[in-house]
Amino acid sequence: xxxxxxxxxxxxxxxxxxxxxxxxxxxxxxxxxxxxxxxxxxxxxxxxxxxxxxxxxxxxxxxxxxxxxxxxxxxxxxxxxxxxxxxxxxxxxxxxxxxxxxxxxxxxxxxxxxxxxxxxxxxxxxxxxxxxxxxxxxxxxxxx
Amino acid sequence: xxxxxxxxxxxxxxxxxxxxxxxxxxxxxxxxxxxxxxxxxxxxxxxxxxxxxxxxxxxxxxxxxxxxxxxxxxxxxxxxxxxxxxxxxxxxxxxxxxxxxxxxxxxxxxxxxxxxxxxxxxxxxxxxxxxxxxxxxxxxxxxxxxxxxxxxxxxxxxxxxxxxxxxxxxxxxxxxxxxxxxxxxxxxxxxxxxxxxxxxxxxxxxxxxxxxxxxxxxxxxxxx
Numbered sequence: 001x002x003x004x005x006x007x008x009x010x011x012x013x014x015x016x017x018x019x020x021x022x023x024x025x026x027x028x029x030x031x032x033x034x035x036x037x038x039x040x041x042x043x044x045x046x047x048x049x050x051x052x053x054x055x056x057x058x059x060x061x062x063x064x065x066x067x068x069x070x071x072x073x074x075x076x077x078x079x080x081x082x083x084x085x086x087x088x089x090x091x092x093x094x095x096x097x098x099x100x101x102x103x104x105x106x107x108x109x110x111x112x113x114x115x116x117x118x119x120x121x122x123x124x125x126x127x128x129x130x131x132x133x134x135x136x137x138x139x140x141x142x143x144x
Numbered sequence: 145x146x147x148x149x150x151x152x153x154x155x156x157x158x159x160x161x162x163x164x165x166x167x168x169x170x171x172x173x174x175x176x177x178x179x180x181x182x183x184x185x186x187x188x189x190x191x192x193x194x195x196x197x198x199x200x201x202x203x204x205x206x207x208x209x210x211x212x213x214x215x216x217x218x219x220x221x222x223x224x225x226x227x228x229x230x231x232x233x234x235x236x237x238x239x240x241x242x243x244x245x246x247x248x249x250x251x252x253x254x255x256x257x258x259x260x261x262x263x264x265x266x267x268x269x270x271x272x273x274x275x276x277x278x279x280x281x282x283x284x285x286x287x288x289x290x291x292x293x294x295x296x297x298x299x300x301x302x303x304x305x306x307x308x309x310x311x312x313x314x315x316x317x318x319x320x321x322x323x324x325x326x327x328x329x330x331x332x333x334x335x336x337x338x339x340x341x342x343x344x345x346x347x348x349x350x351x352x353x354x355x356x357x358x359x360x361x362x363x364x365x366x367x368x
Contacts (some may be wrong), residue, residue, distance in 0.1 A: 081219070
């Protein structure tokens with residue numbers, strides 16, 4: 001189950017579906033459904049996907065999207081705070097075995113990771129990649 | 145006492161002003177630039193600009209020496225997480241959070257954020273108190289003390305109407321504390337005879353509401 005069908009959420013959803021898993025997406029924007037179908041020949045539902053309109057704070061929406069039978073839950077909305085809260089809801093309230101939260105703020109990602117929340121921080125990855133590239137460039141300059 | 149308030153809306157701004165007047169040290173954090181500039185004209189150095197969801201903003205405001213953190217932004221997720229981080233990362237003793245949408249109250253509880261204040265809930269309770277059509281009004285929760293105070297209206301057919309307080313068999317864990325009759329309240333004694341139309345206040349252990357309601361008459365609707 002994926003909350004937030006933006007660029008990240010929708011791509012992950014299609015990849016998981018292609019891999020043969022059952023995938024359900026929850027997004028507050030009904031238009032997000034169109035993004036799920038990018039590159040697909042058939043409608044999202046016809047290829048076995050599920051889509052629910054609602055937010056991750058609405059218990060009815062979570063249940064409609066099937067959180068009670070989810071093996072994995074990904075919080076990938078565009079808001080760090082929303083992701084941190086709904087990941088904790090999935091974990092504590094619904095006891096989903098695997099919960100992953102996307103957190104852009106590296107400091108909070110680190111702290112919540114220490115608290116036992118599985119987090120992915122794209123910002124940290126970007127910083128590390130940029131650092132490596134720039135250091136290589138600097139080394140080239142130093143070598144002349 | 146050092147108080148950190150997040151959100152300089154009407155609630156936050158007025159709270160800051162009142163607490164400063166009472167002689168407390170206060171820092172107010174606001175993340176809307178225009179609002180910050182407005183509030184800063186009055187509160188000057190007591191207000192800081194920034195998004196208190198970010199740890200460095202809280203740290204700059206001295207969160208770890210705060211005695212109390214109050215999160216009153218218009219966003220429930222922000223309020224939840226600011227309190228969670230204040231408590232669990234910076235070891236702040238006491239937090240108070242505002243609930244904007246009463247349906248999110250369960251998530252504050254799930255994350256261990258207490259106490260919470262919900263204006264909608266407060267007004268709803270006031271409506272129930274002023275318009276006692278529901279029979280039972282939940283007046284006050286004291287979760288830390290594990291007590292609740294409720295108000296019950298005795299209907300015409302209440303089984304306890306016409307009985308002496310001494311003859312009541314109040315459920316274990318509940319106590320009658322006062323009676324409101326014809327607009328005045330008094331503390332009953334064993335000889336007090338309850339009447340239909342009385343509004344009684346009772347203190348009880350949490351979760352006993354239904355039992356007490358059944359005892360005082362299941363249908364406590366207004367007699368008018």
